[in-house]
Amino acid sequence: MLASLRSVFSLMLSTLLMMVGFGLASYVLPVRSVIEGWSTLTISLIATGYTLGFTLSCIITPKFVARVGHVRVFAALITLLSIAILMCGLVIDWRAWIVFRAISGFAIAGSYLVIESWLNERVTNENRGMLFSCYLITTMVGTIGGQYLVPLGDPTNSSLFILCGVLFSLALLPTALSSSAMPAPPVQASFDVPGLFRRSPVAVVGAFLAGAMSGAWLNLGGVFTQKIGLSTAEGATLLAALLAGSAISQIPIGRASDKMDRRIVMVGCGIAGVVSCLAMVAFSGSSPLVLYVIAAFVGSVLFPIYALNVAHANDLARPNEYVEISSGMMITYGIGTISGPLMVGPVMDRFGPASLFMVIAVYFALYAAYAAWRIAQRGHTDGLVSKSDFQANTVPTPGTEAVNAMNQAVRPSERVEDDTAPPQSS
Template sequence: FMVIESWLNEKATNENRGTVFGLYMMVTYASIMGGQMIVAGGDVKSASLFMITGILFCLSLLPTAVSTQSHPKPLQDVKLDVKGLYANSPVSAVACLLIGIANGAWGTLGAVYGARIGISTAEIALMMSLVVIAGAAMQLPAGRLSDTTDRRFVLAGAAFGAALFAVLVFLVEPRSGVFVILLTAAYGAFAYTLYSIAVAHANDHARAEDFVKVSG
């Protein structure tokens, strides 16, 4: 991810970086969903899924191998510089930290939450899937919007939307599977757009030679 994002930043400009990262995250989330669907449709006790994964990894090299675009600049050795990342963009540094905590917690405990409130296994799977799908669907609109206005406003709006639906889930304590799925999907639509906007904002202020450091 670090190499891909630094390459994208090298090609993107401040005028289209939000859109570029929105498309990038949309493809990423769609691929994650595709991988989950493959697992659901295969035999996890056989080696077939590992073979399919290996084939897909090989196929992923083809677009880069046949591309006529210029190659990225050679990567430089970089070290983690938390102070420098914060100095580059305090908003993005804090946002990425909080986004990682929030989305990581949901990805780890979302299914546990569904089981605790008593919805079915099928509804839990649908809930977890729709959160990602909703987030993927919102990537491009949010990215384009951030290209036309201050990204911090878009970031704040998306954070407010995610917080609002998270609080609603907590206060309403829904037990209906459909209601839970709708609320959590709305949460995902906002929460899963935050990272791409925060990273785009950070790279708006970074020097070209610091793209790898910022992406890392």
């Protein structure tokens, strides 16, 4: 175990530093936006720039990696991350921030791709669970730690932006100086979302809705905390509580979905999401402690549902189709993350900050209803397919789950199924 951890120590350290910077940036930017008096719609447009850049990077960055290698690409992307956040502190204009955030989204998606591709080269069937659990913990600790840096500084000046740029730059050093062998270039796969929809409609629709929900929360959650009057420390704790709920629930949800029709678990998660979001609306004026507890319940289903959809799509795949399916899910999820802030921003401007959770509750209801409708249309799939293993995600960011799906696509040699069996539609 210790030998396995030593082999990926530089990757984990780079990840930790990058996620501290990410956590800081993802909280200080909406806080500063509110201070500047920008509307929620304007902040949504800035968020859309980030998610658009992130999604494009998932398609484009592998081409650069194949051409010049992981370390050079990682160095270039980290440099872009530092430049983008420093420019946000230098130029306080929402139109410029859309561009800077698009650059940030592109850069951090590519950085995930490099780190996670490298990590996948180091894992085996024997240490996969342990190493990815360590990776999960590292990303969560880094993100939460970065968010808690905001109360220690002053969002009204450039100090936190400079600190964030320093953290991103430091994240380059462990990986750049590592003596480990470089990983193989990532697999290039074609995208066939219409074909994927014909294969598994519930997986595609669920991935889109999961992207819309997480994109809305991750980009506007900081706005919500400011608008309801929480201090920056209280807001950081609420964001942390939601992430902690996600980390705790992934294994139970995964085990449940491995033992029954995954669509039943989707219905249950959707119902739980509706109830918890409505509770957040009802108690949005309550004490911070109450909000922390409710946020943990929201997070327990908000982020794990994407992994449910990926697992369900892979249940219906032949061994040579896993990467193509994961890539299609990546694109679908990315489109969802782009649409989420655009849909929610105007609603928050019109009906107030708590309406963020009203919209997410509607998305959860659609998620549950569509899965239930597909069960009614096709019946249960238990016994009809050979299930893939549920893969827990890292701490989610807009599109991170999609990158994970591409990087963690199960290799054909790791699963034994009947390659001639016709796929089932669900």
